[in-house]
Amino acid sequence: MSKDNGGRPLIDFVSEGRLNGPDVVPYHADPASYSTAIVGGSHYDNRTSEQRPLLGRSRSRMDSHSDSEHQGNHFDDPEFTGIIHSAEQAIDVGILPERIYQGSSGSYFVKEKEGKKIGVFKPKDEEPYGHLNPKWTKWCHKICCPCCFGRNCLIPNQGYLSEAGASLVDQKLGLNVVPKTKVVRLASDTFNYTAFDRAKARSKKFATERFPDTLGKHVKAGLPPKLGSFQSFVDGYKDAEFHLRKLEVEPLPATTNKDFLFQFQKLVCLDYIIRNTDRGNDNWLIKYEKTPEVDRQVEGEEGTPDWDYVDPPKIYVAAIDNGLAFPFKHPDSWRAYPFHWAWLMQAKEPFVDEISELILPQISDMNFVQDLTEDLYLLFREDKGFDKSLFERQMSVLRGQILNLTQALRDKKSPLQLVQMPVVIVERRKVEAGDRSRSQSHAQFTQSFQHRSPFFSWC
Numbered sequence: 001m002s003k004d005n006g007g008r009p010l011i012d013f014v015s016e017g018r019l020n021g022p023d024v025v026p027y028h029a030d031p032a033s034y035s036t037a038i039v040g041g042s043h044y045d046n047r048t049s050e051q052r053p054l055l056g057r058s059r060s061r062m063d064s065h066s067d068s069e070h071q072g073n074h075f076d077d078p079e080f081t082g083i084i085h086s087a088e089q090a091i092d093v094g095i096l097p098e099r100i101y102q103g104s105s106g107s108y109f110v111k112e113k114e115g116k117k118i119g120v121f122k123p124k125d126e127e128p129y130g131h132l133n134p135k136w137t138k139w140c141h142k143i144c145c146p147c148c149f150g151r152n153c154l155i156p157n158q159g160y161l162s163e164a165g166a167s168l169v170d171q172k173l174g175l176n177v178v179p180k181t182k183v184v185r186l187a188s189d190t191f192n193y194t195a196f197d198r199a200k201a202r203s204k205k206f207a208t209e210r211f212p213d214t215l216g217k218h219v220k221a222g223l224p225p226k227l228g229s230f231q232s233f234v235d236g237y238k239d240a241e242f243h244l245r246k247l248e249v250e251p252l253p254a255t256t257n258k259d260f261l262f263q264f265q266k267l268v269c270l271d272y273i274i275r276n277t278d279r280g281n282d283n284w285l286i287k288y289e290k291t292p293e294v295d296r297q298v299e300g301e302e303g304t305p306d307w308d309y310v311d312p313p314k315i316y317v318a319a320i321d322n323g324l325a326f327p328f329k330h331p332d333s334w335r336a337y338p339f340h341w342a343w344l345m346q347a348k349e350p351f352v353d354e355i356s357e358l359i360l361p362q363i364s365d366m367n368f369v370q371d372l373t374e375d376l377y378l379l380f381r382e383d384k385g386f387d388k389s390l391f392e393r394q395m396s397v398l399r400g401q402i403l404n405l406t407q408a409l410r411d412k413k414s415p416l417q418l419v420q421m422p423v424v425i426v427e428r429r430k431v432e433a434g435d436r437s438r439s440q441s442h443a444q445f446t447q448s449f450q451h452r453s454p455f456f457s458w459c
């Protein structure tokens, strides 16, 4: 990737939240949106936690995130907290999470007491390249030929953050296509633990049962909770592949088709922004709900119903399996990791007005984009392997994707045309003002195009 070649300043902002007067250099492709934005001081600065202000958004978010979310499984969201509590209660009474065998890593269907599935839990240490991945094929890849497998544009073993990050972007943009996903800690006998962890749990159990009044009061028995992503389970959905095949022979009624296009384009926007490298048609789900009237019409063989009088069928899209997104560079090695939806006939339709109305005002506002990257920072920095410079690079890709998407929506392009646009990164650099007396730091954004392409290119 060439950073110098083609690099140009996008815009300058002062950290206090004022535009940097005459130094502003608007980006040629999108001057209007960026030149009106005012960006406040960065929350992901270099200050240590002691130097950070006690009050304010950054601090309070961090507290609620690290202390509550990661350790105690309490969230600002009562509905999600309720789901996690029922999962914990079910585990306590022996309704244990069940491994999803088709997956390439350790993923589990989590149930509530009655055995109904309520979520999908993916522990960090059982991810494809996590040290406790139960699938031996991935272990062989990692050991025998590390350069040929895995995605060299992704930070390894942070899939659980990518899952939660996708949900964050989805919520922030109001797309509502990702089932709510957060970082959670859960323990279950059905998870993959080391022999040492199991032996430790057994001896703790023995000791606490033997001395309930002393050790029992202080030592927490049981297997150690695992950190991972928990996604709420969506009922009645099937793999998109299944429905897409059906749609080829059985087209949808016009209103349902319009709604499907809107939902499909929401998925496209999400994937494009987070640069998902794993959106096959098995990684998104569709729910097709026929109304009873339609069933009766079909059963009675009365021909095609009149949709003016009968409620048309409903269709919903769910974007699952978002663990391989947020690359720190665009794919440039031997695989392109295309968006598989780009081959669908729906991808040739231009972006509909509803999608532009929903997304454009947000992504063309530099404050919104800044806010989004700060929220992602608060989430991603909780990982013990967090690397700030890699995070900055992830956000440079994300900003570049947002820039292209903004342009595509303005030009009424189609998703297919969107993926054919040259990829760009928008880097954020901190520059100190030369004048010592008015020492101010600027956040400068520079855009550059990628010149190196993956070996196997596509469309």
Ligand SMILES: Nc1ncnc2c1ncn2[C@@H]1O[C@H](COP(=O)(O)OP(=O)(O)OP(=O)(O)O)[C@@H](O)[C@H]1O
Residues within 6 Å of the ligand: 100, 102, 103, 104, 105, 106, 107, 119, 120, 179, 231, 232, 233, 234, 235, 237, 239, 282, 283, 320, 321, 322
């Ligand atoms: N939130 C969800 N609601 C309902 N079903 C789900 C959900 N998440 C996953 N599933 C089901 O579980 C299957 C496996 O999920 P997922 O693809 O996320 O797991 P995975 O272990 O990452 O698999 P792989 O690596 O093979 O893609 C999906 O194909 C889908 O049928």
Ligand SMILES: [Mg+2]
Residues within 6 Å of the ligand: 282, 283, 321
């Ligand atoms: Mg999958």
